[in-house]
Amino acid sequence: MAETTRRARSSQHSAARSLGRGGVLPHPRRLIEIGPHGDAHWAALRAGIAVAVPLVVLYSTDHMQLALYAAFGAFTALYGRTHTHVTRARMQATAGVGLLLAVVAGTAVSAFGMRDWLILLLVSVMASAMTFVSDVLNWHPPGALFFVFAMAACASVPATPFDIVLALATASVSAAFAMAISTVGVTVPRWRSRRPTRLVISFRATATRPGEPLRVLSAGVAVLAAGAIPTVIGMGHPYWAMVAASAALGAADTTGHLVRAGQRVLGTLLGVALTALLLAVSTDALEIIAFVVLLQIGAELFVMRNYGLAMIFVTPLALLMTQLARPLSAGVLLRDRMTETLLGAAVGIAVSLVGAAVANRSSRE
Template identity: 55%
Template sequence: MSSATLPRARHLVAFGPHNGAHTVALRAGISMAVPLLALWFTGHLELSLYATFGAFTSLYGRSHSHLARFRMQSVAAAMMVSAVVLGTAVGISDAREWIVVPVVAAAAGLATLLSNAVALHPPGALFVAFAVAACASVPSSPATIGLALAVASASAALSLAVGAVGAIRPSARHRPRSTFAVSFRDALARPGEASTVARLVTGVLVAGAVPTLAGIGHPYWAMVAVVAALSGPDATARLVRAGHRILGTIVGIGLAAVLFALDLPALGTIAVVVALQVAAELFVGRNYGLTMVFVTPLALCMVELAHAADGGALIADRLVETVFGAAVGIVLTLVWRPRSAAVVGV
């Protein structure tokens, strides 16, 4: 690989434009807060993991017009609910820690193809892989599947409603119309598509199997990290994302340690989760590394909210597995390229 492909320091600290991120952040905050508060009020915070993944529906179609966003978020809602149900079903098995690795790999590959076919924004399989892996890590029963389906569906439906409510404003009628169409044929015909999916599936299998074999807790964070690292459009972007993932996580676990030390009540943790979600959406389009500073404690607080756990162990596992998963992504990016790739390409 030529040095022209390697990222420079300026890539890690570059900032994109604000581009109306406050509107997206507000939608994401409302979509996250309402279902979590409903579960807290009814005394069922153990179901909060399913609600948060359903709320991720709000993160799609951030810059699209209302109708196009509604169509895109409808596809995203189906993806997220399916991922929650699939992960919960895996959680029934006593062998879930091993079953989940190939299941996440397959789900990530299919989600990537679907994402490219419908031009989802944000693209890729990150949220799907996270939902399947995290839900599978929680022991469940057949009855839990129905609960997971209901909670995730209700949360996703709320996100759809929040995303569409702005259409009633007069100003919305004068916005440029964006399109949203499905084209699997175009997606499958893209140069290097098969190689991209194969690289991703391989990365997930390696990132999931090694920590599981080593007995490290929460190996799904390694799988999520490699999906994030390999989701860039070209080699340079993938290496930058891997660097952002590592550096942002290192800073983010410091913030998580402070939050865990506060020993917040459930309602306080919900407020923190919502605030972190809003902060992440404010910066995700500007600098992914800074976004990870907020996403890291967000992910840890999500786990803590649903199931009480040792904060110190969670933080240690998050750091080790994120670094490992990102490292797997870096290695695969450097050694696995289509033969037709240009020097600065994939």
């Protein structure tokens, strides 16, 4: 499994050369292809419990202002879904530390009132760094998406210096609980007896892989460019464009980037409509928590089968999480989400195509 992932990533250089020579663009049917189920219900159940319990505890103790930090800690459960328990725990331990760093860094940015341009620079550095770390540690899902999301979203929520401590504590407890839920199956003899999966971890192999420097640089450039445009023109949520650009580059090659960007736009369009429906049904905090849990389960059921379908659930999930932490006008929220997703996806595609051209030229020299 790990070796297959590495081979897919290493194909980016050759795929870029193919596209740079005018290779065939992906067939539109790739936008709607549905992959195998792959026991997704277990990963979905783990993810649902991991996010439900911390949010219910915060609601019960009247600390919903910490919900965003708890949710990002719970994202630890999303890593290593295809691995056996010990290997999954190793992956989640490293990914969980990365998520905590992103949460703390984002909260610190907000607490100390750093200017918009400095925020963009810091998040773009995070995107490049976590892209490389993800490749070295063979994280699954790969890439910097969740770390960009966590840092940029936390930076957008007003905070004080003491909130940095609260954010770290909340996210840490949530991440630890997510790991516990993800490894509880080791107590079941039938699951414990499975052949253990392996992680192929190598700094040198990753650093010297063809196309890796370009991949790492592209991740940061795309996030910086995607955030800069809405910042210049005064749009409300630049980090959504940054997240969309990061997501578009999450596939293994340039053709995959085009498919991923298209699926994100289509899924977001439907997801925005679903968000409007859910907000029309209720704005009660406890009911929104219930929606968030169900949406998290839905996202994990489909994310490995079709990214666009998953986005139908991910979009309202992200927006409702934002509403829990900082309620905003629903109309402004939905408009900005759709506009900035289109912008971010376009930037991601542009960066990918420029990268393909650069790789193609380098291969001919």
